[in-house]
Amino acid sequence: MALKRASISDIAKELNLAVSTVSRALNGYSRISETTRKRVWKLAEQLNYQPNHLAAALRKGRSNTLGVIVPHIDGHFFALVMKGIEAVANKAGFNVMLCQSNEDYVHEQKNVETLINAQVDGILVSLSRTTRDFKHFEKVRKRGIPLVFFDRILDGIDVSAVVLDDYQGGYQSVKHLLDQGCRRIAHFGGPQHLNIYKNRYLGYCQALRDHHLPVEEELVVFGDMKMEDGIQGMKQLLSLPQLPDAVFSASDFSIVGALQVLKEHKLRIPYDIALAGFSNETFTSLTEPMLTSVDQHCEEMGRAAIRLLLEMVQERTRQLSPRKIVLQPELLLRESSRWRQP
Amino acid sequence: MALKRASISDIAKELNLAVSTVSRALNGYSRISETTRKRVWKLAEQLNYQPNHLAAALRKGRSNTLGVIVPHIDGHFFALVMKGIEAVANKAGFNVMLCQSNEDYVHEQKNVETLINAQVDGILVSLSRTTRDFKHFEKVRKRGIPLVFFDRILDGIDVSAVVLDDYQGGYQSVKHLLDQGCRRIAHFGGPQHLNIYKNRYLGYCQALRDHHLPVEEELVVFGDMKMEDGIQGMKQLLSLPQLPDAVFSASDFSIVGALQVLKEHKLRIPYDIALAGFSNETFTSLTEPMLTSVDQHCEEMGRAAIRLLLEMVQERTRQLSPRKIVLQPELLLRESSRWRQP
DNA sequence: GTGAAAGCGCTAACAG
């Protein structure tokens, strides 16, 4: 037996009030008599009144729902970011709709349509790896739907965003490897149209330059940042006449692939080749040796992004200019890159 | 400049039709002239008409949104399940709202409220580890909102569910260890009020019994299935006068904890103690040795669960009796439990 | 095949 839910008008009838009065009492409107308010609330509870948000949404033109598009939620980065997002959003009374683009541009376009259709009040996006333009977000902006990017964005686009200082992450990792005595440091890079991979690469380059070392083309391998790419990349490096003495990878997944190849070849880590990854995935402290990596303060990034979005949603009237928030990464030193005790 | 979205009545006016006719044309209603249908669709595209789902939802009393409650999305099980859920739901034209209970009963209660408030058309749940009753779902059932559980459910509750045959998973793992020659097999178990942990444990017991071995109390350690629990559990086992020669854990996280303790103690795996976990987490093939585990066919579970839910949502009229779907697990043999080649 | 009209449940003027 489906329960008929009580509506505002039910309460109004019962109490001989106007629906508007009841609505105001329920919503904590100021100019309402204390007695009325109490009567309304009491009956509301008795009838187990649940507001119909759909109706309110239709009327107000806002759905109280936010949309999030991420490349995927495997791996702990996006999972943790989501945790931050959800916590803040729910506390603010917003629901969250999650879409995964599966690192696919076409899928991402559909996600955007889905969220527009669902009439979300704002959208949070971290771009898929295969996304190279902004066309699909034009409609979002035209509609005036607040939009915030986080972590992965495209260059040269003027939007609000929360990002990590990937450049610093790259720089510090490589500086650390240099401090350990490495002089021939290779790099696994990701698609360079994405800010994160480009900046990690630039950090790598700058650290080398600051140590008066050249960036050698043969030591830089670009790929898709999967484990398989690390395996191929490492094999490629091992075929060089002169081996590298360290690898800084823009992803933990590819560095763990490299790790396996090195083990097969009986190379000692970090003694023969030191390794450093990026993202502080769960498994980095479970491998042998444990992998040095960069923590991205995922939950904080999620919280910062959603806060920014909520601000925009709530102050929708005045179009504030895009804001950018940059978080600092944290280098985590582990066995794969540290053979002298500090 | 916020774009004014075109509505059905805009189209109707422009074409000198009634809104009802336009609505029917758009929704593929049969008794409508081909010409009218074409005119409507053409203009709709020109105006870039986007249906207002909120309005339709209010009118129809269904939101075209489904809710999912999971304990968390770290770790690959729920992440993959979500992938399956999303794929099927979106294809069927439904949006998905995700809530994480963070393994917390109180949080889970709030999640339920959130989803009821959002007026979802159906709810998919995997219970939190601390959930021991069903009270918070009573309202869902009273309202007649279709409800499907997956993976983690409570015993003795008659609801639709998609679960893994955890008993088989446990049985096969332990049988495999016995086949390898192990005779003193320990077990790390989880909270026994949850079907999954109980069944894995029961499978363990039965396999032992089938080999005429006793279930020894000192070899069974119950905990929370985190890495830390595995560490503590293993230490406890190592303090026994007679060591076990294998451990079957109901979770990969606790078995990886055990692995670390064993390494510290310089015990050889699997020669001194063999290990087998559960869930086929990503890291199980990255540790050294790689960990034997049980794959749960996560994505398929997600798909099966959402399909079942969609069925219930769509045939809402007749209240079909609860259905249960059981998926078979797959034992993945890896180094941590296999020293003789098969 | 098409139109007219009612109404989903709520909020926001505008009155008083």
Add this chain to the structure above:
DNA sequence: CTGTTAGCGCTTTCAC
């Protein structure tokens, strides 16, 4: 402080 009224955009009888 409270009531009246209109209407968000859509679907769905009920007519013709």
